[in-house]
Amino acid sequence: MHMDTHSADYRYGDLLAMTNHFRNEARNIILTGATGFLGSNFLFWKLRQPGKVYVLVRGESIAHARQRVYDALAVCAVGYNQPVPKADIDSKVDYILGDMTETLCAISKSDLEKLAAAGISEFWHCAASLKFEDRHKEEIYHHNINGTHNVMDLAHRIHCPTYLHISTAYTSGHMAGDIPETLHPLDISYNNFYESSKNAAEHEVVKYCDAQGIDYRILRPAIIMGPLASRRSGGTRFGVYGLTQEMYRLRDTLSQLKTPMRLIGDMAAVGNLVPVDQCVFDMLYLSNTGFGEHKVYHLSNSSDLNIKAMLEKIDVALGMKSLNFVSERDTPASAIEELFDKRTVFYGGYYRTIKRFARSLPAQTGVSWSDYGTYLTAFIKELDEEKSGETFTRTQVTAADGIELCVSTFGDSGKPALVLANAYGMPSDFMFPLAKRLADQFRVITWDSRWVPAITHEFDLAKCHSLTHASDLIAILDHFGIASAPVAGWSSGAQVSLRAMAEFPDRIQCGILLNGGVSIPASGDIKITEFEKNIRTLFPKIAANYRFAQKYCDLIYGAHATADDGEDRKMISAILTSTDPFLLYMTSVPFRTPEALFRYANMMNGLFNERGDAWTADVKQPVLVHVGGKDQVTHADVGRFLVEGLQNGKLSLDEDGDHFSHFYDEDVATMIKQFVAQHQPQAQVAQPSSLANP
Structure with missing residues (x-):
């Protein structure tokens, strides 16, 4: 270790x-x-x-x-x-x-x-x-x-x-x-x-x-x-x-x-x-x-x-x-x-x-x-949930490779399922407000990504790609006997959603991508935020050497920087401060220990090194791509490019929306309900899925 x-x-x-x-x-x-x-x-x-x-x-x-x-x-x-x-x-x-x-x-x-x-x-x-x-x-x-x-x-x-x-x-x-x-x-x-x-x-x-x-x-x-x-x-x-x-x-x-x-x-x-x-x-x-x-x-x-x-x-x-x-x-x-x-x-x-x-x-x-x-x-919040009876139900699901996944559900099991693909490394609490707003029409299912925040899983660099997480999504559907379901992916969860739609088209009915953080690189036509520039610069260093994870944790938590650390300190600070201060207790989860940061950097670095079209060319399902004009984490241009690459994509732009609109804005849930209503087929009996190649 x-x-x-x-x-x-x-x-x-x-x-x-x-x-x-x-x-x-x-x-x-x-x-x-x-x-x-x-x-x-x-x-x-x-x-x-x-x-x-x-x-x-x-x-x-x-x-x-x-x-x-x-x-x-x-x-x-x-x-x-x-x-x-x-x-x-x-x-x-x-x-x-x-x-x-x-x-x-x-x-x-x-x-x-x-x-x-x-x-x-x-x-x-x-x-x-x-x-x-x-x-x-x-x-x-x-x-x-x-x-x-x-x-x-x-x-x-x-x-x-x-x-x-x-x-x-x-x-x-x-x-x-x-x-x-x-x-x-x-x-x-x-x-x-x-x-x-x-x-x-x-x-x-x-x-x-x-x-x-x-x-x-x-x-x-x-x-x-x-x-x-x-x-x-x-x-x-x-x-x-x-x-x-x-x-x-x-x-x-x-x-x-x-x-x-x-x-x-x-x-x-x-x-x-x-x-x-x-x-x-x-x-x-x-x-x-x-x-x-x-x-x-x-x-x-x-x-x-x-x-x-x-x-x-x-x-x-x-x-x-x-x-x-x-x-x-x-x-x-x-x-x-x-x-x-x-x-x-x-x-x-x-x-x-x-x-x-x-x-x-x-x-x-x-x-x-x-x-x-x-x-x-x-x-x-916990006391309020106990009083109202409104809280996630936790379940463990065994993935195809034997890893135990922490799965959270909310809503009546008799209603149609909708899966929320959370961002890499973020706790399921991030999805709870959205799950509550969707529960009048759906049984909402989400999960904690393996490796981070679930750090007790042994880290496997060879599996550090979106197909692993997409396959986990399918294992969750299999566990609950769900033939197919719509998926809404937030931030890096958008890449998981796209990969699942591409590799398992019979299992994913349609997709909603919320402020997608995906593998599309910056170019003359596509702008990216300072946040993304910083993580694309820093995370390859951290992913390549565990000692860098220790160094950056030290910079985050108050160690004195040397003259050579000035730019790195600015970048790591910018990464953390680009998020909503109220939500920092959740967004900081992957940065709390060197081990968590090392894993998270490898997960994100793996994502950025995947196909430059973020698998959009292989996706045939209808997909709604939602972006925010005030998103400091993922630029709206990324969403526009996603729509251009999709066979059946539609853009939704909220000029005042930011990266965390799904947490605060009730209109996001309404938008998801309306889109799914247009594209949801009748329920079918679940069929086992064969795993694709990475």
Whole structure:
């Protein structure tokens, strides 16, 4: 794998690079909490390395336990724009029925014998009760303290040499200032019983492991966010998400306040937000490098965003001005303030003290205000979708060469199908607004292109051409039993659509090309945008040498440029800034790690090196070519040339349209419906397709 030093790993937190770099490090481990947020994310990436993972999980049966774990991993997969690793789950996961609140976790004698003989080297205890109210004290104690004793007894019984205990950075309670990576006193004051139980459990870990000669590490995550890779929540409802959800639920009440609600906190308090993929990176890094000399590690980063500003941004994102952050209330709390205090008491520990968590591990990239805003926007959208029931349905489809594709559908399966061919490297979220507008007439189907954003697929340069993606489209039609369907391709997805129409004419009824980014070169008759000039200049360099991908990622994310880098920095900056700033969290996906950029550059370079007519001479179906007069990514001239090359092409020009009109403009959906209505035949029975040559 392309990775030179561990510090380079930490520069981008690239879990694919990490797991590939240590792919020969085979260890058998036990994991608790595999159905929880951090535990499932750890398992998702741990499965990319060799070795068995024995998951201790509650369940009525093995089948029930297996389904619980699979469901948790499916949620993880959505958070990373990845397929569920079915083959790895089947071959590497062994399910141990048990309950950590019982002696030796109540596992069977046969399972005890199996674990003792399995050569397990690490016991990862991620499970815990996240409840915090005093009325749940008994349950919290049973899980976080008794449960810790029970799993350590199990580790000792099966002769596991290393015990890894997941705690929380907030075992520090009301402590302020610099928080060291050491045990905290037990007699400090706390915000809730959860914090005190986790601190007590840490002391029990040290006492027990020292007495039994077990090597141990205590890992303390800060405020865990969803994956930085996607800025989605990843399914968690704790931390910032829990507070945002409470405000979302109370939105109607809060919006009626005559004066802002006073929330008591320290004006200078900061929150240390750590994405879950950074936590997992830390965990795997420690496992693969021998855990280091320290016994306690903070899984934190350098974000430290001001809590007052964080809360205000939640307020604004929900369309309100309901909060006033104060150091104290000058009059008694109102009824609504008392209600809000009770509903959000768990989060008081975040905004009532100033903490700076020491970190001995290499530095992680901090969460920026821009990242935070994107997280909030994505989460509120997620809550809206849950409330309305409107969201993509995810399915996995096996391509002709065995690759698992992440496919998203929206709409009634009884309606005619319409396929959206997304741009290379872009997440399916880009297609969701258009899919919603089309769903009154179609069952809309789209998919994430292999390699990027689905980076867990092994990259195959020999298949880096549009026929691979066109064949994936046909495999998707076959999976759903669809004889033929219209296709609408956006940006580089237009080339995929043209290739599918050319190679599989019986399967594609008609095509709509939206702001097509295709293989037609610039000429005296065809202008191209500065954006396209830049990627045609830079991407061949990046595609030819992985080190260039590292270099350009460094230029994007703040490394100091040399005198020779000036033009390159300008070009890479122009590529990113040519996109809609609101959509940058999606358009930047292929630029987030050197591996993603290397793949994306090869995909786009392969596209530009295909036939100069973009396969139009072989397309007989009716095709509508839509271009925007204000498109800064693909020039309208490219669309005009496409129409000239097509046997049955028609041009649609929106003088005010840009490259992202399909995301915002309802008229684009109307145009697609009208064109398809003119050219859609009756449904037929699907016939298997033979693959053409590249």
